[in-house]
Each structure stands twice: as C-alpha cells, then as structure tokens.
Amino acid sequence: MKSLMEIRDLSVEIGARGRKIRWTSILNHINLSLEQGEVLGLVGESGCGKTMTVLALMGLLPPGGRIAGGSIRFMDRDLSGLSPKELAKIRGKHISMIFQEPMTSLDPLMTIGEQIREILARHEGLKGAANKEKCLHLLQTVHIPEPGKIYHCHPFRLSGGMRQRVMIAMALACEPELIIADEPTTALDVTTQAQILDLFNEIRSRTRMSFIFVTHDLGVIAEIADRTSVMYAGYVVEECSVAALFRSPAHPYTYGLMRSRMGRRNSNRDQLYSIPGSVPAPGNMPGGCPFAPRCQLAAARCSREIPPLAEIHAGHRVRCWRQVI
Ligand SMILES: Nc1ncnc2c1ncn2[C@@H]1O[C@H](COP(=O)(O)OP(=O)(O)OP(=O)(O)O)[C@@H](O)[C@H]1O
Ligand SMILES: [Mg+2]
Structure with a gap:
C-alpha cells in the first residue's frame, strides 16, 4: 500500500x-x-x-x-x-477535521445548507443548482432524514448526533x-x-x-x-x-x-x-x-x-x- x-x-x-x-x-x-x-x-x-x-x-x-x-x-x-x-x-x-463538539465548528447564524454550500463553492467552484444538488446528496450520504428540510435549518435545531452527521458531510465535501x-x-x-x-x-x-x-x-x-x-x-x-x-x-x-x-x-x-x-x-x-x-x-x-x-x-x-x- x-x-x-x-x-x-x-x-x-x-x-x-x-x-x-x-x-x-x-x-x-x-x-x-x-x-x-x-x-x-x-x-x-x-x-x-x-x-x-x-x-x-x-x-x-x-x-x-x-x-x-x-x-x-x-x-x-x-x-x-x-x-x-x-x-x-x-x-x-x-485534509478535513471533525471535532468533539460540532457547535464549535458550525456557524450558529447560518443554515446547514448555507454552510455546506459555502465549502462546495470555495473548494469545488460549484455554483447554483449543481451546488445545491451536491449539498443534498452529501446530507443523504450521511443518512440525514429529510435532507431538504434540514438544509434550511439552523444548527441549534438539530440533535448532537445530527450535528455530527452534518460535520461529517462537511468533511466529505471536498473529498x-x-x-x-x-x-x-x-x-x-x-x-x-x-x-x-x-x-x-x-x-x-x-x-x-x-x-x-x-x-x-x-x-x-x-x-x-x-x-x-x-x-x-x-x-x-x-x-x-x-x-x-x-x-x-x-x-x-x-x-x-x-x-x-x-x-x-x-x-x-x-x-x-x-x-x-x-x-x-x-x-x-x-x-x-x-x-x-x-x-x-x-x-x-x-x-x-x-x-x-x-x-x-x-x-x-x-x-x-x-x-x-
Ligand atoms: N494551548 C495550550 N497551551 C499550553 N499547553 C497546552 C495547550 N493545549 C494543550 N496543552 C497541554 O498539552 C498537553 C497535551 O494536550 P492535548 O490537548 O494534546 O491532550 P489530549 O490527549 O488531546 O487530551 P484530551 O483527551 O483531554 O483531549 C497537555 O498537557 C495540555 O495541558
Ligand atoms: Mg484532545
């Protein structure tokens, strides 16, 4: 290897x-x-x-x-x-990093969708519909139920486990x-x-x-x-x-x-x-x-x-x- x-x-x-x-x-x-x-x-x-x-x-x-x-x-x-x-x-x-407490890495003022989309825009240059599609796909990959709904949520609405799934989706975003x-x-x-x-x-x-x-x-x-x-x-x-x-x-x-x-x-x-x-x-x-x-x-x-x-x-x-x- x-x-x-x-x-x-x-x-x-x-x-x-x-x-x-x-x-x-x-x-x-x-x-x-x-x-x-x-x-x-x-x-x-x-x-x-x-x-x-x-x-x-x-x-x-x-x-x-x-x-x-x-x-x-x-x-x-x-x-x-x-x-x-x-x-x-x-x-x-x-290299991506995931921490113990997702709230320290998530922005409380931005929705989950906005945060993942920002990463995709910055690192992959994805815009518009392609960006949103990839974002929803990532939320699906980490088994977030109803990704379309979570996309519009702010982090405080999510449980600790869901927040950690979002962090994992963000870590995966730029492969x-x-x-x-x-x-x-x-x-x-x-x-x-x-x-x-x-x-x-x-x-x-x-x-x-x-x-x-x-x-x-x-x-x-x-x-x-x-x-x-x-x-x-x-x-x-x-x-x-x-x-x-x-x-x-x-x-x-x-x-x-x-x-x-x-x-x-x-x-x-x-x-x-x-x-x-x-x-x-x-x-x-x-x-x-x-x-x-x-x-x-x-x-x-x-x-x-x-x-x-x-x-x-x-x-x-x-x-x-x-x-x-
Ligand atoms: N900002 C800092 N300034 C000075 N010393 C620090 C700082 N951060 C950590 N240390 C010291 O460095 C050593 C290693 O700390 P580290 O955080 O890497 O441990 P850890 O194995 O991750 O522990 P934990 O399981 O509690 O997270 C500790 O003795 C700690 O007190
Ligand atoms: Mg430590």
Missing part, C-alpha cells in the same frame, strides 16, 4: 512568556504513519498529546506552540517547510484524502455513538479515504481502526495492529487501559480498575520512562533512561525497557 502520511521524530514545544520565553516539551519524538485507505486510532488518557499531534500535523498549533524537530510528510510533501498559506490550501483540499476525527463520538450517547461509528465504517468501505481517529476509548478503536498508536505523556508508547493490541498488548500502560476498560464493562464493582496516579504535566516529567512512577513492572533502569520505541514483532513497536531487556 502507498504511504499517505509519515510523521518522523516530531517534537513540539509550548513557550510560556516571561522575561525570557521558557519552552516546555509537549510532544516527544512522535512517529506515526498512515497508508492510503487505512484507519489509524490514536488512543490515550486526557492530556497525553493526542489533539496536539493532529494539530501539529495540520499546521494549527495554538499560539506559543512550535515544532522543535522532526518531519511531517503528507502526499510526498514535507508539511513542516510550508508557509501558513500553503498549509491552509492543503487543509481545505486534502479529502485524509479525515482527522478528534473524539467525534465522545459527547454522544451510546446508541448515537454506535450509529456514527457505523457511518464512519460505511464511508471508509465506499471510499479510499484514510482516517486518523482520536479517542480515549479502546472500544472505539476496536470498532473502527486498523492500526493504533497508544500515547502517553507526549510519547507514542506502543504501535501495532488492532488485532495485536487486543491479543497481546505489550506496554504496561496499554495493559492498564485495557484492564480499566474490562472493569467498566463488568458489572461486578469489585473488579473496577483504574491505573493508579495520573499523567505527569508537561514541564514536570519524571526522569526516564514517563510511565515509570505508575508502572507496577518498573525496574531501576526505567526511572533513569527513556526506552526507545523498539520493534518486538513485525509491525509491533513498544517503548518499554521491560519488553526489550
């Missing part, structure tokens, strides 16, 4: 203003790759750096953020060398090569969440689009992803196929995530499990492996040296001394 995106050794820092700017590492030597048609799941607890990773990829780091090293290749171009204008062009045409979805189902109830995941699966089976799916939920990963990268405290700590993730998770952190998920599904409250402690804040990282203070398997070396992301089987990499010594 053809590689669509390749992030190598990406490091990102955020600067805090003082007399002198103090830089704090947020992402450390991130490696991610994505092939055409593939769905990559990015998973980890809150604050692990999932959103920062996709924002860096899109050239949308928050103010004060900068790429401190590494490269981002997308469609055979190095994105880290592009100007903001060139990046904006790539985002519009080749991008890559859709990045950052926790797109987290704010939805379980039934709606399942329906939206079905919709994503349907879209990917019909198109050759690739997806990066950001979530803190391993259940979502199981439903949707081909491969997964587990993030912890600004590092990728494990990377493998979804089958390998569930069959033989190798990093103690991944194992902990798995165990807490099983505990949630089990009705016996005695079996509820959560990983002790919390994710260290950037700028307050322990020496050595960032997970060592929470790790039951930690040995002396773990709090001294950061392990490399080492391949333990073909296509299965893990950043853990206990797996490689």
Whole structure:
C-alpha cells in the first residue's frame, strides 16, 4: 500500500512568556504513519498529546506552540517547510477535521445548507443548482432524514448526533484524502455513538479515504481502526495492529487501559480498575520512562533512561525497557 502520511521524530514545544520565553516539551519524538485507505486510532488518557499531534500535523498549533524537530510528510510533501498559506490550501483540499463538539465548528447564524454550500463553492467552484444538488446528496450520504428540510435549518435545531452527521458531510465535501476525527463520538450517547461509528465504517468501505481517529476509548478503536498508536505523556508508547493490541498488548500502560476498560464493562464493582496516579504535566516529567512512577513492572533502569520505541514483532513497536531487556 502507498504511504499517505509519515510523521518522523516530531517534537513540539509550548513557550510560556516571561522575561525570557521558557519552552516546555509537549510532544516527544512522535512517529506515526498512515497508508492510503487505512484507519489509524490514536488512543490515550486526557492530556497525553493526542489533539496536539493532529494539530501539529495540520499546521494549527495554538499560539506559543512550535515544532522543535522532526518531519511531517503528507502526499510526498514535507508539511513542516510550508508557509501558513500553503498549509491552509492543503487543509481545505486534502485534509478535513471533525471535532468533539460540532457547535464549535458550525456557524450558529447560518443554515446547514448555507454552510455546506459555502465549502462546495470555495473548494469545488460549484455554483447554483449543481451546488445545491451536491449539498443534498452529501446530507443523504450521511443518512440525514429529510435532507431538504434540514438544509434550511439552523444548527441549534438539530440533535448532537445530527450535528455530527452534518460535520461529517462537511468533511466529505471536498473529498479529502485524509479525515482527522478528534473524539467525534465522545459527547454522544451510546446508541448515537454506535450509529456514527457505523457511518464512519460505511464511508471508509465506499471510499479510499484514510482516517486518523482520536479517542480515549479502546472500544472505539476496536470498532473502527486498523492500526493504533497508544500515547502517553507526549510519547507514542506502543504501535501495532488492532488485532495485536487486543491479543497481546505489550506496554504496561496499554495493559492498564485495557484492564480499566474490562472493569467498566463488568458489572461486578469489585473488579473496577483504574491505573493508579495520573499523567505527569508537561514541564514536570519524571526522569526516564514517563510511565515509570505508575508502572507496577518498573525496574531501576526505567526511572533513569527513556526506552526507545523498539520493534518486538513485525509491525509491533513498544517503548518499554521491560519488553526489550
Ligand atoms: N494551548 C495550550 N497551551 C499550553 N499547553 C497546552 C495547550 N493545549 C494543550 N496543552 C497541554 O498539552 C498537553 C497535551 O494536550 P492535548 O490537548 O494534546 O491532550 P489530549 O490527549 O488531546 O487530551 P484530551 O483527551 O483531554 O483531549 C497537555 O498537557 C495540555 O495541558
Ligand atoms: Mg484532545
């Protein structure tokens, strides 16, 4: 398969203003790759750096953020060398993004039809009847009932699930090569969440689009992803196929995530499990492996040296001394 995106050794820092700017590492030597048609799941607890990773990829780091090293290749171009204008062009045409809360991306004052038509006009140059036809077709594609009626509605009239369907229609509008979805189902109830995941699966089976799916939920990963990268405290700590993730998770952190998920599904409250402690804040990282203070398997070396992301089987990499010594 053809590689669509390749992030190598990406490091990102955020600067805090003082007399002198103090830089704090947020992402450390991130490696991610994505092939055409593939769905990559990015998973980890809150604050692990999932959103920062996709924002860096899109050239949308928050103010004060900068790429401190590494490269981002997308469609055979190095994105880290592009100007903001060139990046904006790539985002519009080749990469679309869907966020957790659709209301932050939808304009409350414009109807659904107006918003989708604007995208089609800007990116596809579609006008008049052809534009409206494509807009209605997109609403149908994401299974919005009565698209002709929804077309004239303002976003606040729609349920959360319907709004997320509109966001997906907007993301599909310019037929991008890559859709990045950052926790797109987290704010939805379980039934709606399942329906939206079905919709994503349907879209990917019909198109050759690739997806990066950001979530803190391993259940979502199981439903949707081909491969997964587990993030912890600004590092990728494990990377493998979804089958390998569930069959033989190798990093103690991944194992902990798995165990807490099983505990949630089990009705016996005695079996509820959560990983002790919390994710260290950037700028307050322990020496050595960032997970060592929470790790039951930690040995002396773990709090001294950061392990490399080492391949333990073909296509299965893990950043853990206990797996490689
Ligand atoms: N604008 C910002 N300025 C400074 N630090 C930030 C900013 N946004 C995020 N951070 C920090 O960067 C780190 C990574 O945050 P990020 O939002 O990528 O996490 P996440 O994995 O997406 O978490 P969540 O699951 O809560 O969305 C966190 O420690 C966070 O506090
Ligand atoms: Mg996030």
